[in-house]
Amino acid sequence: MSHLDQVLQRIDSDLDSSLERLFQWLEVPSISTDPAYKDYCRTAGQWLVDELKSIGIEASLRETGGHPAVVGHAQGEAKLHVLFYGHYDVQPVDPLELWETPPFEPKIATLPDGRKVISARGSSDDKGQVMTFVEACRAWKAETGSLPITVTFLVEGAEEDGSKFLPEFIAANKDELKADVALVCDTGMWDQDTPAITSSLRGMVYQEVIVRCADRDLHSGSFGGAAQNPIHVLSRIIAAIHDDNGRITIPEFYEGVPETPTQVLDQWRGLNLTEEEFLGQVGLKKSAGEKGRMLIEQIQSRPTCDVNGIIGGYTGEGTKTVIASEASCKVSFRLVGDQDPEKIAANFQAFVRERIPSDCSVEFIKHKGSRALALPHDFPAITAAKAALHDEWQKDPIVIGMGGSIPVGGDFKRTLGLDTLFVGFGLDDDRIHSPNEKYDLKSFHKGTRSWARILAALSK
Incomplete structure (x- = not known):
């Protein structure tokens, strides 16, 4: 049995314990935008520091001009060095009366279609996503004693409040945060069975x-x-x-x-995203975007x-x-x-x-502006991640653009010279920023397995 097989087996057998750890973190109401929750934000950051230390990763809580950031370091077997980014703060929960269960009392719920989900504020954005990576690292450390590649962790506490002090923190610690490529897990899948890699951000x-x-x-x-x-x-x-x-x-x-490459347009065309499917979910029927452009172009690359x-x-x-x-x-x-x-x-x-x-x-x-980011479609990290995700999901991952903006990617590029690989396992119906936020149990479990595979693929 290969080391990767052992790691995947460990992730499967340890799923219940992984959920218990995630639930502990989700119970901390780390709302960054409300000063009344300042101490809870620090508690959430310290929780992650302690968790990283428990698996042998050097970690500390670092002061910024606002809520503290978590910085960690783990030496790996291969020379490749990645900077992993996430955030531990969450959105406010208002209006509270619309929540079906208390937002900081996480539980496993069953949706009408039979899906098992983790219900809590922060379950998808972004604590659950961060923990898929942490749990993958835990399994690698447990089975082999080290990680396949060297990892620096940067998990901030004010993303939902605009990351006001993060650029300054990155610039002040650029030598410590230098790496070969950045990894960000604050994105999603194409659908519940199809993984996605975000190659561009507007x-x-x-x-x-x-x-x-x-x-x-x-x-x-x-x-x-x-x-x-x-x-x-x-x-x-x-x-x-x-x-x-x-x-x-x-x-x-x-x-x-730029014009989107023909091979990418062909892939997007094969997704058959229709106006009825995309706009129908919000009570609309007809696209208002540029005439002569596919709907998926209008929302991703234009x-x-x-x-x-x-x-x-x-x-x-x-x-x-x-x-x-x-x-x-x-x-x-x-x-x-x-x-x-x-x-x-x-x-x-x-x-x-x-x-x-x-x-x-x-x-x-x-107000503050930001440039768009785009990775070349033959970027080696994309190639490695595509193969790893295919092995886990048994489907070719979709390489897509993202209509929204994640400014930290620009900070990494400008200050550290790093390109960023965006891989996440959230779904469109996760209700992030809204009452009744959830994260599919399948996303959490297979997301953890996916990161274990990506770490192995990047090491090669």
């Missing part, structure tokens, strides 16, 4: 726009028809951002946007612009015939390829200013 630009016209709110009977209405001005600007084909009209917006909120005028009960003095909106852009967040932000502001009447004004509030 970047982000976020802007708030405030349009001001009159110096006070006006009576619409007296000034209507003559005075500029900032809600009208803002609405016209928002409407002008997209043309009739769904393309974004901001000058030079598509500069740096840039977007969305208005996330709009505010203006009287919104209370009843009537108030007023022309507001100002209106505002919040706008987000998801970027791909080599799009430059700074240039996108500047061009967007110029686009807006050109459409502001001469007797009105506009103010912008700029």
